[in-house]
Amino acid sequence: MRFSIAVIPLVLFAALAGVFLLNIDKDASVVPSVLIDKPAPEFSLPPLPGRDHGLSRADLTKGNVSVLNVFASWCIPCRAEHPLIKRLSREASVPVYGLNYKEKDPQDGVKWLDELGDPYAAVGMDISGRTGIDFGVYGVPETFIIDGNGQIRYKHVGPVTVEVLEKVLMPKIEELKG
Amino acid sequence: MLAELGHFALLLMVVTGIGQAVLFSPLWLRSSLRMFSPQKAPATPAGSPDFPDDNDNDGNAHGALAPIVAKPANLFLLPIAILLLGLLAEGALLNAFIVSDFTLPVVTDVSHSSTPLLYRIGAAFTPDGGAMLLWLVALSLVNLLLAFQLRKSASLDTDRFARNTLSILGMLIAVLGVVTLIDADPFLRVTVVPLDGRGMNPQNQDLLKVLREPFLYLGLAGLAGIFALTLAGLLDNRIDRQFAETMRSWTIASWVCLGTAIAINAYRSYSEQAWGGWWYWDTSENSLLLPWLLAPALLHCRAVLEKTETLRSWTAFLGITTLAVGWFGVYLTRSDLFAPLPETQILPIDSNGLLIGFCLVFAAAYYLFWRSVDQMGEGRCFEVISRESAMFLNSVMLALIAAVVLIGTIYPLVLQWITGEPITVGAPFYVEVLVPIVLPLMFLMAFAPALRWRQDELWMIGRRMKLAAILSLITVLFVSIRFIDLSPAPLIGIGLAGWILTASLSDLWARLWRHPEHGESKYRNLQLLGPRYVSMTLAHIGLAVLIAGGSASSIWEEQVVVSARAGQSIQAGPYNLQYEGVSLLAGENYATRQATFILYRHSQPVTELFPEIRYYPIRGVETREADIWHGRDGDLHVSIGDRDDDGGRVVTVHYLPMMPWVWGGMLLMLIGGCFSILTRVILRLKKPGVSTS
Numbered sequence: 001m002r003f004s005i006a007v008i009p010l011v012l013f014a015a016l017a018g019v020f021l022l023n024i025d026k027d028a029s030v031v032p033s034v035l036i037d038k039p040a041p042e043f044s045l046p047p048l049p050g051r052d053h054g055l056s057r058a059d060l061t062k063g064n065v066s067v068l069n070v071f072a073s074w075c076i077p078c079r080a081e082h083p084l085i086k087r088l089s090r091e092a093s094v095p096v097y098g099l100n101y102k103e104k105d106p107q108d109g110v111k112w113l114d115e116l117g118d119p120y121a122a123v124g125m126d127i128s129g130r131t132g133i134d135f136g137v138y139g140v141p142e143t144f145i146i147d148g149n150g151q152i153r154y155k156h157v158g159p160v161t162v163e164v165l166e167k168v169l170m171p172k173i174e175e176l177k178g
Numbered sequence: 179m180l181a182e183l184g185h186f187a188l189l190l191m192v193v194t195g196i197g198q199a200v201l202f203s204p205l206w207l208r209s210s211l212r213m214f215s216p217q218k219a220p221a222t223p224a225g226s227p228d229f230p231d232d233n234d235n236d237g238n239a240h241g242a243l244a245p246i247v248a249k250p251a252n253l254f255l256l257p258i259a260i261l262l263l264g265l266l267a268e269g270a271l272l273n274a275f276i277v278s279d280f281t282l283p284v285v286t287d288v289s290h291s292s293t294p295l296l297y298r299i300g301a302a303f304t305p306d307g308g309a310m311l312l313w314l315v316a317l318s319l320v321n322l323l324l325a326f327q328l329r330k331s332a333s334l335d336t337d338r339f340a341r342n343t344l345s346i347l348g349m350l351i352a353v354l355g356v357v358t359l360i361d362a363d364p365f366l367r368v369t370v371v372p373l374d375g376r377g378m379n380p381q382n383q384d385l386l387k388v389l390r391e392p393f394l395y396l397g398l399a400g401l402a403g404i405f406a407l408t409l410a411g412l413l414d415n416r417i418d419r420q421f422a423e424t425m426r427s428w429t430i431a432s433w434v435c436l437g438t439a440i441a442i443n444a445y446r447s448y449s450e451q452a453w454g455g456w457w458y459w460d461t462s463e464n465s466l467l468l469p470w471l472l473a474p475a476l477l478h479c480r481a482v483l484e485k486t487e488t489l490r491s492w493t494a495f496l497g498i499t500t501l502a503v504g505w506f507g508v509y510l511t512r513s514d515l516f517a518p519l520p521e522t523q524i525l526p527i528d529s530n531g532l533l534i535g536f537c538l539v540f541a542a543a544y545y546l547f548w549r550s551v552d553q554m555g556e557g558r559c560f561e562v563i564s565r566e567s568a569m570f571l572n573s574v575m576l577a578l579i580a581a582v583v584l585i586g587t588i589y590p591l592v593l594q595w596i597t598g599e600p601i602t603v604g605a606p607f608y609v610e611v612l613v614p615i616v617l618p619l620m621f622l623m624a625f626a627p628a629l630r631w632r633q634d635e636l637w638m639i640g641r642r643m644k645l646a647a648i649l650s651l652i653t654v655l656f657v658s659i660r661f662i663d664l665s666p667a668p669l670i671g672i673g674l675a676g677w678i679l680t681a682s683l684s685d686l687w688a689r690l691w692r693h694p695e696h697g698e699s700k701y702r703n704l705q706l707l708g709p710r711y712v713s714m715t716l717a718h719i720g721l722a723v724l725i726a727g728g729s730a731s732s733i734w735e736e737q738v739v740v741s742a743r744a745g746q747s748i749q750a751g752p753y754n755l756q757y758e759g760v761s762l763l764a765g766e767n768y769a770t771r772q773a774t775f776i777l778y779r780h781s782q783p784v785t786e787l788f789p790e791i792r793y794y795p796i797r798g799v800e801t802r803e804a805d806i807w808h809g810r811d812g813d814l815h816v817s818i819g820d821r822d823d824d825g826g827r828v829v830t831v832h833y834l835p836m837m838p839w840v841w842g843g844m845l846l847m848l849i850g851g852c853f854s855i856l857t858r859v860i861l862r863l864k865k866p867g868v869s870t871s
Contacts, residue, residue, distance in 0.1 A: 006551035009495060010544040013502070016588075017537040023595050076373050084370075138798060139376075161370045 040068075040150050041134035045099070045124025048113075049106050055097055055124025061150035065176045067096045067169075068144040069120070070132065073103060073112035075140040081159035082116050085143075088165060089119035092173050098123035101132050101140050145169065147176050181282060184270025185365035191263040191314065192355035198256040198321075198348025202341040254329075257322040257344070260351060264315040271311055271364055275302040281371050284308060284364045290377040290796045292767040300388030301378045306512055307364025312391060313508075314354055316399035320428075321347045324403050327424065339421075342410035350402050353535045361531035377796030380768070381450070386442045394439040394466065398508065400432030401469055401501040404476070408497030409543060412550045417494050422484035425497070427855055429480060430713075432500075433473035434851035440466050441844040449804050452817040454735065454832035456840065459608055464587045465507025468580050472500040475576035478569040485631055486566060488559070491551045496573065498543045503580065505536050510587065563636060565629040568622055575619040582611050613667060620674040620725070623718065624681035627711075645684045650677035661733070671729030678722035682715050709861075713854035720846030727839025731812070736833040741826030751833035753807075753814050754778040755787070760818070760827060768792045773818045773827065777807055784809070789817045813837035 044056035060066055069085055071078040089096040098120035100109040106125060113123070126132050135144065138157070145154040154172050156164060274282050275298045278291045289301045302308045324347065328340035358364075381387075407425055411417045443463055448456040457463065476496040479489045509532045560566035586603045593601060628642045654673035689711075690703050738750050744759040758774040775787040787805040794801070804817035812835035819828035 004548065004552055006491060006495075006548045009499070010541075010548050013540055013544050017533075017541065019592060019595075020533055021537060080370070080373060158376060159372060161368055161372075163368060 036152060036155060038152055040144075040146055040152050041131070043124070043131040043134060045126055045131060048100065048110050048123050048125055050110065051123070053122050055099065055122050057150060059095075059097060059122060060146050061148070063148040065094045065148060065173055066121075066146050067092070067094060067173070068099055068135075068146060069096060070099045070101050070135070070137050070140055070142045070144075072101045072140050073108040075101075077159035078141045079116070081141055081161070082119075084160045084162065084165050086117055086119040088160070088169065089121075092170060094173055094177070095121035097121055099131065099135075100125045101137065102129045103127060143169065145172055145176065180270045180273050181279065181365050181367065184267040184274075185363070187263045187266040187270065188311070188314075188355060188359065188363075188365065191260055191267065191318070192352050192359065194256055194260050194263065195348045195350075195352035195355055198260065199345045199352060200348075201256065202345040202348065254322070254325055256348070257318070257325045260348075261315075261318040261322050264311075264318040267365075268311055268315045271308060272299055272302050275299060278375065280373075280375055281367045282364070283366065283368050286368075286372050286375045288376070288378050290375040290767070292796065293375075293378050293383075294766045296385070297378055297383050297388065300382065300391070303388075303391035304379070304382055305364065306362035307358060309391065309395070309508075309512065310354065310358040310362055311364055313395045313398060314351060314358065316392070316395040317347070317351055317354065317402055319396075320399040320403045321351065324406070324428075327427075339410050339414050339416050342413055343406045346406040346409050347402065350406065350539070353539060357531040357535045375796075377794065380792065380794040380797060380799050380801045383794075384446060386446055390439050390442040390446075393435045393442070397432045397435030397439060397469070398501075398504045400428050400435060401473070401504045403428045404432065404497050405501035405543070408494050409546060411497075412494055412546055412554075415550065415553050417483070417490040417554060419484055419487055422480045422493070425480055426477075426484070427858055429473055429477045430851050430854050433470065433477065434848055434855070436466060436470040436473065436504075437844070437848050437851065440470055441841075441848065444844070445841065448815075449806060450802060452802060452804065452819065452830045454737070454815045454834055459586070459603070459605055461587060462511045464583050465503075465510050467583055468507055468587075469500050469504035471576050471580040471583070472496060472503060475573035475580070476500055478576075479573040482566045482569050486560065488566065489570060490554045491547075492570070492573070494547060494551070494554070496577070498540070498547055499577075502536075502540050502543075503584065505532075505540075509533050509536060561633040563629070563634045563639070565626055565631050565634070568626040568629050571622060572619065572626065575615055575622075578615050579612060579619075582615070583608070586611075617670060617674060620678060620721075623721075624678045627685050627714065627718070628681065642685070642688070643681060646677060646681035649680040649684075650674075665733075668729040668733045671725055675722040675726035675729065678718055679726075682718050682722070686715055709854055709857035713850040713857075716850030716853060717847045720843045720848075720850060722843070723839050723846060724843025727836045727841075727843055730836035731834040731840065734812075734835040738831045738833075740829055740831075741822050741824070742829045743826050748829065748831055750814065750831045751812060751835065752779055753784075753809075753833060754781065755814075755816065755829075755831060757827070757829060765792065767796065768794045771818070773816075773829070775805075775816055777814065779809070787814075787816050791818060808838050808841075810838075811835055 040057060040060050042057050045054045047054040060068070067088065071082075071085075085096065096119055100123055103109050103125065106127065109123070109125060113120075124131070129137075135142075135152075136155075141159055143156040143160055144152055147153050153176055154169075156169065160169065271284075273279075274285050275289055276295065278285060278289060278298065280286045284305045284307050288304050289298050293301065303312050321344065325340075325344055328343060404425055407421065407428070408417075411421045440463075443466065444456040447458060448454070476493065479493050479496060482489045483493045512532060586607055590601050590603055593599065624646060625639065625643065628639060650673055653676035654669060657672055658669055686707075689707060692703050692706075736750055738748055740746075740748055742748065742757040744757060746757050748755040748757065754777075756776045756778065758776060760771050760773045763770050763772050770790045770792045772788050772790045775789070777784045777787055785807055787807060789805040790803040792801050792803060793799075802817055802819075804815055806816075807814040812833060815832040815834060815837075817830050819830065821827055
């Protein structure tokens, strides 16, 4: 086979394609949020009216995987995803914490949970939205998976659907537990 | 139900694409098998005894299929079917967006019931699946047009070249269709239906932005047409004059479409940001720029090929590479390699298929190029001083610029994979590296139209370019004396723009005032110019005007940032802006704080300007809309910011002299391209088979 200069494009192309193909699965490491693999921010939130325990960072660093779900009574998608959060808390056997985000009236959150059922191990009330900002919340609902050391390992923005629950969240939780 | 129909149409499209690939060219399969076989049989030139013509052939498969494909009327059957299927699928998707069918996650991701109808339609093109589908539809349109064109030129009617081309296009349609179905199927449904969508990205809620996508994908589809023609030419060793002529309109058309998309991009970033800039060298811009740079490179060396049958391999190489960079650009912008999109999709979608398809298609293409380039004889050599060499040099330089842009785009990525350090490559890199290439390119650009084919004399050019040289030097001197403290780079830019402008105009002048021969009509000179010359001159002048405007506005830009109170007046250039205050208004699906300014020029009221800050509650995102007055000596660009502590409103005013030249230059280039295509189409329709000279 006679060498010709025309092989150069092929070689260059192969090199470039090789680099990209080799790195194809690294796409996953590209973080969907700046907070991924960062420690969860420091916070301490008061409980809902009439309850004892609020939520603080200490709850997230007890050594086991946990889930933090940001919800609000005014948020319609939260209502839609709520049955799935209940299922998550039932099936995943990890504590699911709630962050009640920017309620107008503190009673709203309580009423909401009374009506729909309360899957949360503890709920913190973030009236000012300050903690939400620290977590990078920009649309409710959002769901964070946090490992035992308090590192945020995954973040889902928007309502949890059956697909997301079964294909993304549960496997992720299992992976972190195992 | 319609979505399922669309899904089925998309599936059928893949099947018909494969059908077209196989049916149109059983011979192609055979000859490519031969090409890839270990015996390394040389590619057989067209019409050699190995391949007698179509109608009777030795291959069994071909013998059976011959009746289907040989008849010219049937040539249209599959392309028409593919286009109809594509339109059906696109229609189904558009319908899902129009009626806000939130059972489709693509709709939920980028649309909302409160999004206005026009933008719901526009939103259909933004998710991966919608964009791929649009590309497929554009591709099937190109497929049909190409079939029409190849049928029209009588000699190509039934031969292998035409059918190979269509076969390759069919294959591309099939590959992209499969990628769409596997990676980004827009027609999948979810079981739990959200109550409403997540809303369109407010940045996309703009009429121009909606128009951009069809132009972008039409441009890319045109490049695919060129790619198919090139590969067919390589397979048949037919990279010749006729090939170059067939390719011409496609090159110009894709260039115009991509150029339109780029111009829209530039104007959008200009009117969205408070910085008054219009080019940011970000990935999506660069990935558009790459094919847009290579298309004129191809156009020029194609012209040489058409005239003198030289530069065959270079033309073929560019014909393949232009689509390669276009496709790669789509991959870069669609993948989450660069800006991880904050909008998480409901179904995890990745674009690996796009990359794998890219690798398969182009590995084969470059391999074919390598194997067949040896058989490709070059025509007669050309002299160093000739139009051929100027045009060759031009295409090499354009390719170099494209290479720099490509490196600047992927270097950060590769570095990040190796070292893990994220870096960004911005304007300083591009300016530093590109200026030494662009300046000589522009210097040489002025020569080419004045040069003769084959061979020219240096002193003759000197005589022809004398006037242009003197005039542009005068411009530079005038500018540098008037504005003594100028940095050299923009000055050279203005000088070179003047140089191209004067050279083009003086060449036009010389042609128009050619002494008429005896008995010729007065309008003969005008006729002799021809549409090609006119469109080329328009495009060259357009570039000169663009560069002059860009350089001038970067030098004389004035920026004023003030904290304004109602009634305050702001001075910028010859303009005076009076701030009237901000009012809260409701838009269709947003709330807006709209400021009112009265614009005075030399204390005469000119117009009112209304920059805005819009708030889109669905996504909770604010966007800024600057307001711009395109005056005759420059743009006045006003945008407002937040309220500051002492109750004033932050107002940013840019006065950009000669900025309309930038937009005018872009427009002139596009008009030049459109003119060329239109005249050619009209001529062809009038007198079939006649080419414009």
